[in-house]
Amino acid sequence: MPLVELRGVSKIYHLGGEEIRALDDVNLDIDAGEFISIIGPSGSGKSTLMHILGCLDTPTRGTICLDGTLIHNATPRQLAAIRNRKIGFVFQFFNLLPKLNVLQNVELPMVYSGLSSRERRERALRALRMVDMENRSKHRPMQLSGGQQQRAAIARALVNDPKIIFADEPTGNLDSHTGEVILELFRKLSHEGRTIALVTHDPEIAAVTPRRIEIRDGRISKVIDPKLAGLDRQLETPASV
Amino acid sequence: MNFWSAIEVGFKEIWAHKFRSLLTMLGIVLGVSSLVAMAALVKGMENGMKEALIAIGGLEKVRVEEQDIPAKQRQYTDDAVGCTINDVYALERSAPLVTLVEPEMRMPSYYRVTRDGKMPDWVNLIGTWPSALEMNEHIVQYGRMFNDIDDENARNVCVIGTYIRDELFGAPDEVGHEIIPLGQTININGEPFRIIGMFQRYESERERKQRELQATQPKAAPQTGPKRSRGWGGHKGGGFVFGWKNRTIYIPLNTMWLRFRAATGTNNIPDPHLSALNLKVASVDELEPALQQARNVLMSTHHGIEDFRFQTQEDWAQNITSAIHHARLSGGFISAISLLVGGIGIMNIMLASITERIREIGIRKAIGATYADVFVQILIESVVIALLGGLAGLAAAYGLVYLLQTLSPTENTPIITFTALGVAFLFSAGVGVLAGLVPAFKAAKLDPIQALRYD
Structure with a gap:
């Protein structure tokens, strides 16, 4: 059974009497441990898809099953709990809270899942170790470089041990070298067995993932799947980026 | 999000905007201190009115x-x-x-x-x-x-x-x-x-x-002219x-x-x-x-x-009771207005604060804050401001009463009662809650997607 299962998912907005289909009858499965990318130009519906997959939004039609739970008609409170425990977000603009230091930022998801302060601290430090940011734990986001901020944000996404991590243009605000470092980090995490979905408009970045899903006008227009082509074995070995 | 971390966030938020928070608290400080001082004045007045009644036998x-x-x-x-x-x-x-x-x-x-x-x-x-x-x-x-x-x-x-x-x-x-x-x-x-x-x-x-005050001051010029009674009007x-x-x-x-x-x-x-x-x-x-x-x-x-x-002295006692009642009512009304103004100040600043922090609220919601988490956080911030103001107001009340006493030393001594302190403090807490409701509601119902896009 796939980790995420979308069946006939549509998202329809009404703008000035006009019907806008941001997503139109999308079917998609993501298995546990997969590293996929969702590509498409701006306005294609890839952000809407990510929002729905990430439980920030609910579809107008269709069913979504995440980790065995149907979530397409969950209440906002249930969605918040799912976001908290099963999903990690990495954003283009890092979205760290400027008033908190790195450690406190990484602890934040656990504040909402109600862990004790000792456990929060331990797990936050462990997550920071994973992204090699331990020695910056007392810094404020503003004192860090973009790459360091993004690594802290990835630590925050990891800290509650989520089922799936969504990264929305994670390199969009970084120079190309730092971007590569971040992508390398994602690949490392993927090899550790984490499920990661990259959302990007850049085919070059999408090229790091084995499976690529292209969205256009709210529909899945193209799927590049090594499994279908029997190339998955070949891609097991790390390719140069 | 538990209660204590919400309070901690509230204090941090206040500390991050020290001057703004101070000005906001000032409204509550004035309201609370005037409420306590008013109650103290009325209590002093009541004692002054009652002492004559007691002096004739009660x-x-x-x-x-x-x-x-x-x-x-x-x-x-x-x-x-x-x-x-x-x-x-x-x-x-x-x-x-x-x-x-x-x-x-x-x-x-x-x-x-x-x-x-x-x-x-x-x-x-x-x-x-x-x-x-x-x-x-x-x-x-x-x-x-x-x-x-x-x-x-x-x-x-x-x-x-x-x-x-x-x-x-x-x-x-x-x-x-x-x-x-x-x-x-x-x-x-x-x-x-x-x-x-x-x-x-x-x-x-x-x-x-009056007598004690006169004793400390240089003797007034003796009454000039023939010795005479100056009448009863002064009482x-x-x-x-x-x-x-x-x-x-x-x-x-x-x-x-x-x-x-x-x-x-x-x-x-x-x-x-x-x-x-x-x-x-x-x-x-x-x-x-x-x-x-x-x-x-x-x-x-x-x-x-x-x-x-x-x-009997029932009429006299009744007059005292009704005079006290009226004084308390009018004084309470004026203090309530200043507390209300303080509350509006808090609401205003909380609304400004959540507008500044729309993105923060979006992030918090994206990583798992529920409606209730955000609502409680904003409400607690508002209550923390009000309670800090309330505490400062209680302290300021003593200063205010002291000032009133120095300004008119011959009036009946205002008496600060614990009831007045308690009531004023509770009122400040209530004002904090009321002022926080609308901003908390606005913050809690923000859509995380919209909030994350906000600049």
Whole structure:
């Protein structure tokens, strides 16, 4: 059974009497441990898809099953709990809270899942170790470089041990070298067995993932799947980026 | 998100905007301190108003006076006995709700009290029992009250108020030291009376403060022109009660009857006559049954002729209660307005704060904050500001009361009560909650996607 299962998912907005289909009858499965990318130009519906997959939004039609739970008609409170425990977000603009230091930022998801302060601290430090940011734990986001901020944000996404991590243009605000470092980090995490979905408009970045899903006008227009082509074995070995 | 981390976030947020938070708190500080100071002023005023009522014996004291016989009983005029000592004995024996009875025989006003050619303008000369001390809240500061033996033997002894001393022997303000005229003799209508005791000086708190203030300041220029009384107009509230008490001369009841013929009654009344008698009832709550009991007893001793009436201080007490009520209401109203303004300030700043933090709220929601988490966080921030302001306001209230006291030192001392402090603090908490509701609601219902896009 796939980790995420979308069946006939549509998202329809009404703008000035006009019907806008941001997503139109999308079917998609993501298995546990997969590293996929969702590509498409701006306005294609890839952000809407990510929002729905990430439980920030609910579809107008269709069913979504995440980790065995149907979530397409969950209440906002249930969605918040799912976001908290099963999903990690990495954003283009890092979205760290400027008033908190790195450690406190990484602890934040656990504040909402109600862990004790000792456990929060331990797990936050462990997550920071994973992204090699331990020695910056007392810094404020503003004192860090973009790459360091993004690594802290990835630590925050990891800290509650989520089922799936969504990264929305994670390199969009970084120079190309730092971007590569971040992508390398994602690949490392993927090899550790984490499920990661990259959302990007850049085919070059999408090229790091084995499976690529292209969205256009709210529909899945193209799927590049090594499994279908029997190339998955070949891609097991790390390719140069 | 648990309660304590919400409070911690609240404090951090306040600390991050120190000046802004301080200004916001100032509104609550003013509201709370004015509420407490107002309550303290009213409490002081209440005490000032009540002290005169207590000085004349309190609400429990009831005076029985003679009155004209009602029209339908006019034909019994010759049988009317008026107030007599028999009433006192009867009440003592037959009215259990009346705890104390005191007879009073007052001298006609043309009786003169003199010494060495000096004479007070008017005195309050009464023949009574030693229990008058308890009944009228008198305190003998020097010497002693006459006792039952003095009364039994009809001795020529008297206990005087300080005003009598001031007029006959000299006031401490004028001679510079306290004269204690124990053992001295004064003349009451030609009869020599020995002073065996003197009461303490009765004065309202305001008068005492005025006197103390004058003592610390250089002596004012003496009154120019011929010596004269400056009239009664200066007394506010119940001040006259104290002057009246200071003019008291008590002599034993039997002395009064035996020495002064006018005191024995003139219209062939066989019983020893009284001008009035005072009762004290056990408690104010039982005033009406006690009066009914007293009336039944008196109707019997007065042969069914209603030539007496009861005089209580209920109206006075009621006036005090309603004056306090009005002062409290108007003061409370003004304080409530300033608290309201403080609350609006908090709401305003919280609205500005959440607009600034839309992105933060979006991030918090994206990583798992629920509606309730955000709502509680904003509400707690608002309450924390209000409570900090409230605490500062309580401290400021003491300063405000001190300021008021320095500005008008002769007014009744404002009294800060714990109730006022508690109520004001609760009000500040309530204002914090009310002011936080709308911003908290606005923040909590933000859509995370929109909020994350916001710049």
